[in-house]
Amino acid sequence: MSRIKIPRKSTAIDMTAMCDVAFLLLTFFILTAKLRQEDPLQVDTPAATTKVLFPDIDVATLTVGKGKIFFGVEGTDVRQELLDAMGKKYNQTFTPDEKKKFSTIPSFGVPMAQLKQFINLREEDRKKFTQPGIPVDTTNTSELFNWIHEARVADATLRNKSLRIAIKGDSKQEYPEVKKVIDILQKQAINKFSLITSLKDSK
Amino acid sequence: MAELDTSGGGKKGGKIRSKKASTRIDLTAMVDLAFLLITFFIMATTLAKPKAMDTFWPDKTKKDVQLPVPESRTMTVLLGSNSSIEWYIGAPGKSAPTIDNFGKNGIRKTFIEKNKEIEASHAGPDNFMIVLVKASDKSTYKDFVSILDEINIAGIKSYGVVDILPVEVSLLKKDGHY
Numbered sequence: 001m002s003r004i005k006i007p008r009k010s011t012a013i014d015m016t017a018m019c020d021v022a023f024l025l026l027t028f029f030i031l032t033a034k035l036r037q038e039d040p041l042q043v044d045t046p047a048a049t050t051k052v053l054f055p056d057i058d059v060a061t062l063t064v065g066k067g068k069i070f071f072g073v074e075g076t077d078v079r080q081e082l083l084d085a086m087g088k089k090y091n092q093t094f095t096p097d098e099k100k101k102f103s104t105i106p107s108f109g110v111p112m113a114q115l116k117q118f119i120n121l122r123e124e125d126r127k128k129f130t131q132p133g134i135p136v137d138t139t140n141t142s143e144l145f146n147w148i149h150e151a152r153v154a155d156a157t158l159r160n161k162s163l164r165i166a167i168k169g170d171s172k173q174e175y176p177e178v179k180k181v182i183d184i185l186q187k188q189a190i191n192k193f194s195l196i197t198s199l200k201d202s203k
Numbered sequence: 204m205a206e207l208d209t210s211g212g213g214k215k216g217g218k219i220r221s222k223k224a225s226t227r228i229d230l231t232a233m234v235d236l237a238f239l240l241i242t243f244f245i246m247a248t249t250l251a252k253p254k255a256m257d258t259f260w261p262d263k264t265k266k267d268v269q270l271p272v273p274e275s276r277t278m279t280v281l282l283g284s285n286s287s288i289e290w291y292i293g294a295p296g297k298s299a300p301t302i303d304n305f306g307k308n309g310i311r312k313t314f315i316e317k318n319k320e321i322e323a324s325h326a327g328p329d330n331f332m333i334v335l336v337k338a339s340d341k342s343t344y345k346d347f348v349s350i351l352d353e354i355n356i357a358g359i360k361s362y363g364v365v366d367i368l369p370v371e372v373s374l375l376k377k378d379g380h381y
Binding site for chain 1: 261
């Protein structure tokens with residue numbers, strides 16, 4: 001009696017497709033991870049135990065560090081509307097191209113007088129540009145006051161939502177500078193805002 | 204490596220042929236590595252997401268919302284230079300401030316203990332402790348966030364951030380914390 005020989009199949013699986021997918025995902029994650037860190041003013045946020053996640057939409061961030069204040073708002077449409085409103089306020093006109101460029105800038109710290117020049121820089125040059133921070137004083141007409149106010153108006157008209165304000169301060173930043181920002185917010189009757197922190201375990 | 208030779212014995216005799224090397228490369232290790240890196244990047248990006256601490260501040264535009272608060276229920280915390288803390292209960296200058304520090308056995312313990320003491324010595328329903336945070340010009344933003352965090356951890360029901368008085372600055376100066 002001869003046994004029926006079952007042909008032995010190969011146990012090797014074709015890994016090519018899997019490898020393709022894996023590297024595609026890898027590339028995607030590396031790219032997104034890098035894009036998120038494009039902050040012109042590097043700050044080291046203090047640690048706290050709160051676990052509330054910071055939202056991604058309808059939020060304006062005030063970065064405070066090294067004695068400078070930077071401003072940024074989420075959403076490209078809000079940014080365009082904001083630039084338009086600020087241009088009207090300071091008698092400056094921006095071309096649609098400039099508005100488009102401005103809508104790609106996540107956070108900036110230049111006074112209105114330098115803004116046009118800053119927008120027209122190439123992206124690489126923009127990173128090298130030393131931004132002096134947004135001018136701020138205790139009056140109701142300072143540039144930072146207007147930026148925050150116009151951003152709230154722009155967000156309300158476009159999305160019909162109230163803009164959330166977040167302060168991202170550097171750990172080593174002295175308190176008076178932060179207090180200045182808080183005073184400006186309170187002048188606009190913003191009495192609820194977030195402080196951005198990094199996660200820490202409660203000891 | 205993982206591939207089994209299933210081609211069978213092969214003919215004996217015949218022409219001597221140079222063995223054709225397989226063009227297939229074993230990709231298992233490469234896939235392993237790729238997925239390891241993917242996992243790393245997923246973890247790293249989600250963990251780096253910032254957290255937000257919501258704060259509520261009194262409305263400065265309204266002047267008539269000030270409630271009278273007994274002195275004995277208020278604890279004032281002063282933030283000085285180099286992460287130093289001083290606190291006292293009651294009006295400034297009456298009792299010498301206690302020097303404290305951040306940490307589990309520092310200000311957090313003080314908050315919890317004093318809160319219990321005040322709740323026990325006052326009649327309800329409004330017998331909770333009120334904490335006033337006064338940050339001096341020499342304190343850092345980090346201390347400010349830390350003290351708010353400690354207040355949250357200790358479960359203080361009512362707190363406020365108030366401008367520091369010159370009397371309190373001199374208290375800090377006396378202890379070398381300004």
